[in-house]
Amino acid sequence: MRSVKSMIIWGLMCTLLSGAKLTVNTWERGELFSQYLERKEISFNIHSAIDEEDVKYLSEIQAGEVFYELRDSEDEIEQVLIPIGEEMQIHLAKDKISHKFVFDIIPIAYKEKEYSATVVIHSNPHSDIKKTLHYPALADKMSQLLKGVINTRRLHRGDTLSFIYKQKTRMGRPYYMPYIKVAMLKSRGKESFVYADEDGYGYSNDTTSQAYIVKGKEKITYTRRVKVKGKKYRFGMPLRHARITSSFSYRRYHPILKRYRPHHGTDFGARRGTPLLAVNAGRVIFSGRMGGYGKVVKIKHKGGYVSLYAHQSRIRVKRGQLVKKGQIIGHVGSTGRSTGPHLHFGMTKNGRWINPMKVLHKKSDTRTILKTFTKYKETTTTKYKTVVIKDAKKNKEALLAYLKGKNEPFIWDRFKKLEVRIDDDL
Ligand SMILES: [Zn+2]
Structure with a gap:
């Protein structure tokens, strides 16, 4: 090449x-x-x-x-x-x-050379650089460098701005933008340096803080209502279509005996032969005739519960048999002391009669409780680290060395001509 x-x-x-x-x-x-x-x-x-x-x-x-x-x-x-x-x-x-x-x-x-200049402030750095060095792009780059670092409105007439910059040239003309490495402002005897980062933005220190993103995980605990299967409500209905004809009572008038008696169960009206379902899983502890109850099945469940299905026309389970919840254990009838086909359903807890309707539930699961959950959220945090500006010290020393000499700044006026001389800048 x-x-x-x-x-x-x-x-x-x-x-x-x-x-x-x-x-x-x-x-x-x-x-x-x-x-x-x-x-x-x-x-x-x-x-x-x-x-x-x-x-x-x-x-x-x-x-x-x-x-x-x-x-x-x-x-x-x-x-x-x-x-x-x-x-x-x-x-x-x-x-x-x-x-x-x-x-x-x-x-x-193209060639790349380093130039240096000192400009005396008359109005502001931008116009003074343009006037003395005849290079508007350099004036623009100086404005970029000083922005946010030096308040150029507070400069005084006679202050000086010295700087070092790099410039590519092609056939004697500036080729691409200049890059100002470092500048020094001398204002009323006080010197302040401005260091450039790689993009040409200025900093008053030779270090700068750089933002970076830290990704992490944040633990979050929260509570939410969740449905639970309460122990109290774990019983289903003994019939698919339950219709209560007589409620539980510890004392009620008996229409056949014509006297007050307790009614230790719930009566469900249903046609003869309607399947009877185990209200929960359990073991059959009685299967057979039981006085006024007629054909009866008793199932022992967890938690001290026993369910009783009376007046059946036909029993489908045997004593000692394990049944599942909803399993057919017999059929509606009118055996024993009964006015017509119906299911007398009784329930005991720890040997005492209870109102079955307090534990039977059509829906298997309606209760809710507050439960605590933990989850992890992805987080992004902005952190800052101190970054040393590349070559800041070196550039400062170069600028100070330049200031010790008596160098005439390069004036960029040659490229105004439309015809250029071929010289060593080619
Ligand atoms: Zn009854």
């Missing part, structure tokens, strides 16, 4: 020595590469001469991009250099024999 570059430079210089000139142009907004060729009457067939891989670069020429045309003594274009990005450029060169243009993409030859 280097040899190619040297050859081009050599070629340019030879041509220039023979009375050629180099013109500086800016790429027109919206102009296509093919339009440019047409306008300049450059005989060139894009599709046949440009490698398929390189065609895409033709649309990467930016509007306002500075490019160069090299013309011979008869004002005919010999070479064209159009940048595509910061590092590469399109190179068109006329073949001396065939007079056809050859297309190539080559590295841009």
Whole structure:
């Protein structure tokens, strides 16, 4: 690559020595590469001469991009250099024999140098840099550097601003933005330094705090109402369609005996043969006839409960048998002392009669309790760490060394000319 570059430079210089000139142009907004060729009457067939891989670069020429045309003594274009990005450029060169243009993409030859300057403040750094150094982009970069660090409105006439900056140049013209490394403001005898980070923003210390994100987990406990199967309510209904015809009572009038008697159970009206269901899992402790109750099944459940199903027409379980909740254990009938087919359902807890309706529930699960839960949440926390600005101390020393000497600042006025001299800046 280097040899190619040297050859081009050599070629340019030879041509220039023979009375050629180099013109500086800016790429027109919206102009296509093919339009440019047409306008300049450059005989060139894009599709046949440009490698398929390189065609895409033709649309990467930016509007306002500075490019160069090299013309011979008869004002005919010999070479064209159009940048595509910061590092590469399109190179068109006329073949001396065939007079056809050859297309190539080559590295841009640029120089990078360090400059230093001291500017005396008359109004503000921006306008004073523009006036004395003739370089608006440098003034803009100084404003960026000082922003938030130095209150430029509080500066006094006669204060001085010294700084070191880097600048790329191409054929004697500034190429891309300058980068101010460090600046020193001398205001009424007091010196203050401004250090630049990699993006050109300024800091009054040679360290800066940098934000970073820490990801973590946060433990969160919360309570929520949840449904629970209460022990008290673990019994289902003994019939699929329960219709109460007589409620539990410790004392009620008996229509057949015509006297007061307790009614230790709940009567459910149902047709003869309707299946009877175990209200819960348990073991059959009685299966057979039992006086006025007629055909009876008794099931022992957990928690000291016993359920009783009386007046059955037909029993379906045997004593000692284990039954599941909802299992058919017999059928509705009217055996024993009964006025008609119905289920007399009784229940005891620890040997005492209880009202079955206090423990039987149509829905198996209605109670709720407050329960505590724990979960982990992803968290992002912004933390700050102290970062030493790269080369801050080195740049400060370089600036102090510069201030000891008597160096004239470089004035950027040469690039105002449309025609430039080819010199060692190429
Ligand atoms: Zn009854």
